[in-house]
Amino acid sequence: KEEKEEEELQAAPTNGEIGKEEKMVKIENLDEDDEPEFQGEQNVVWAVPLSSNDNKRAICPYLDTINRQVLDFDFEKLCSVTLENLNVYACLVCGKYFGGRGSKTQAHYHSLQADHHIFVNLNTYKFYCLPDNYEVVDSSLVDIDHVMNPKFSPDQIKNLDHLEKTNRHTRCLDGSRYLPGFMGLNNIKNNDGMSVVFQALLHVPPLRNFFLSHSNTNGKSPLVLHFGELARKMWSSGRFRPHVSPHEILQAISDASNKKFRIGERCDPMEFLVWFLNKLHADLGGTRKPGSSIVQKVFQGAMNMVVFTKNVVGKKEGAKKVNEVTWTESEKSSNFLFLPLDVPASPLFKNESEKNIIPQMPLLTILEKFNGKNEEMVASSGERRRYLLKTLPKYLIFHIKRFTKNFFFVEKNHTIVHFPVFNLELKDFVDPECLVDNPSTKYNLVANIRHCGDDLKSGNCVVDVQHLSSSQWYEMDDLDVKETLPELIALSESYIQIWERTEACATRSNPSAYRSRPIKTEDDNMNTS
Template structure:
């Protein structure tokens, strides 16, 4: 029997979990560690391979360490290592199985088996979503059946090793947690429009944060252009990137995470899917806006901003009662004269305007602009010519002098309070019960220094606005195709985004497309 040596002070188990390695006579090194009621022995053989086996401690049968002291006299000294160290060591073995290229956290957080949205975990090996991590959960069965062991809770961002069910706390998981829930600081936001950033995805393909494509899952380009436009309205973007919306309505939370993903400089892929937001929009709009059916971008923008306004605690009647209204809402004065019809002695109709003028001041979120009717008949020389009109000409609707006849009334409009961001809706798609007509007249404009002074009451000097986003329309085989032009302020460049396609575009040719919705920012 080999003489037992007294352990050095470093080898004593003082409750702090100090570990000791004992050399065997065969040249191998063995180490015993206690995890709860079980001891695992690790043997590192001469060839460097790891051999691990369980060793019965006797504690499960009620035996204590003192009872087994004589029986263990010939054994190597037992050293207890805390659970935390052992869990991290075992977890590191499984972290190598993570496949980041298969991870996609843009889909709605539903279990792939039960379709439940409660307590959802994502498998970091295959990317599928499962509910729970207990012994009867779908994630547990997946880990056993498929030999996939690393899961992240999509709510708490904690990573667990299954089926053992302990938390992995390796720093190598931080990039995955950031992709699930990107976060930004005030200093990060301050640099967005000033410092150019070029990031790379997992395939080393470059992309610009904030100017990435969005998946057109089926027919959702109408939503893509609206989100892309609003994501470049500075105060709107900053609000949804910085604020904590825990406990707020689901719509607000999903908008926030989508905008943060659009601006994520550490993304695994150079595009984003709006699937999670689309599913919620479809549900709360009672399927008015769907993934599988194209809608009008202006209809969606109007619905979207009003529902965000209400979700943020805004009032249906009070002016500027939410952050959304403080950005986009202004006031316009509407003067209205009723037109009456009289018949003279010759049975001829005579239209007369009442002397009384009714004036009302109304809040607005959008300014609608009317295009002149397209000519019905064209000769051979003019049939290929697309009519054009300057933006200032259709803006004259709001100069307070130009009259418009509508529903038996003659009306004049004048802006009394201009918002920080003004949105134009150029009415080129006319729908009636029978057909849908599209006016292809091109609206010409400069993308900077639009003077709104002539249309704002009390303005004595130019009030300048610069273009932020321009949603455009195109007819392709009797179908509507929408794209958006947005400005990269950090580079003073314009880009055109149509679903997944992102390309540069010259400032001088922005107006050549059929503008449908425009967002302009007031200069400070």
């Protein structure tokens, strides 16, 4: 037997990468009932070391045991036995997570008990064979590496909004198809309020491109790191599944917010959006200086405020005391990340058919708050304020205030706000002296978050986002992604809107996709028929 083994070693094939002094490692594939003797060429598999100094092998006999159908790398990286997060490995046969790969670790025990041998380190993305404990290097594992850690080159990021390259659907392992960037997010438990914010922000091109680059997120806080991972997974074109589970980013948000926003409890999407943008700004090293982070570069604008402060002076007129009220006028400038829009209260009475009246109002009407003429009374300070926009941001966020809180419950205003999807003109709300600094005052809608239901606790949130290169709109409700029409978006109960300045649209590779498109009415449909 020894003479035959020596003959096999001498007759083993060599290539340019294997030196003469390197040895070939023979592995015998014997069944339990076979005798431990040489069985012939059909049971011999050669594991070729890549070099004589490291423990890497180019061929592994267990690669065909990998089951890609059960692999899911979106969950929190914790050992399924000890719940520890150090040196976590994923079994590529059953998909479970285990800690370590030494002789006394859970991954080592699992490889012996379950006869599963291929593992991957979830931090270094290296593949190992256990219990032999050698690294496996094979080109067939590239797709798994891409699912775990998708990477984008600068050219790929630049061409994401190109029509010919991004309007292509990708097929998953189960045969289903999806469009990169328009993937559903798994609703783990009542996290739809945060999911719609993720979907909307990751369709803002400058913010999306920033987080798609590894160099901008490596070494940052867990919140920035996991949000970058979520962005790369959503825009990846080689997924095994047509959806993404935001478990890691939700866990990071729960830790960073001290359990204010956590899995299992519904949250106000606007309240979460304000906290999330400010937290990203702080974790990216942002300061009070304008433009100190990508968040301020994208969303920050400025406005002029005229503040009237109430002064009460007591005077005596004979035997009576009279309070004289005067108003002091002052001007100041303030920066903003979003504009709150007040909606008039719903009517209390029903119409003739005993049904509640749902009022309708144009968006430009509630924007008159920022024309510099209308005054707003601030109840907390007793001040009167006038607002006039000074600097328009590249991407403008509107918050349509639909929910009113009192001592007993939260009431929702169902007023429908009409708005144009393309070419929203804001010139009348900008200070005339600042028009030179704002060459473009027209905006196109990019994302629209709407709330369905009567209150925040029982309803759910849906987001409408636009495929920028083709101008096709998609409705995203958790895992459900489907096409929709802009006519339906303009009639929905919008809660948060993100608008893109037309100047930013013109810098894209396909500016013709952003031309003005009038919305057809019922009269137009009757005329065409």
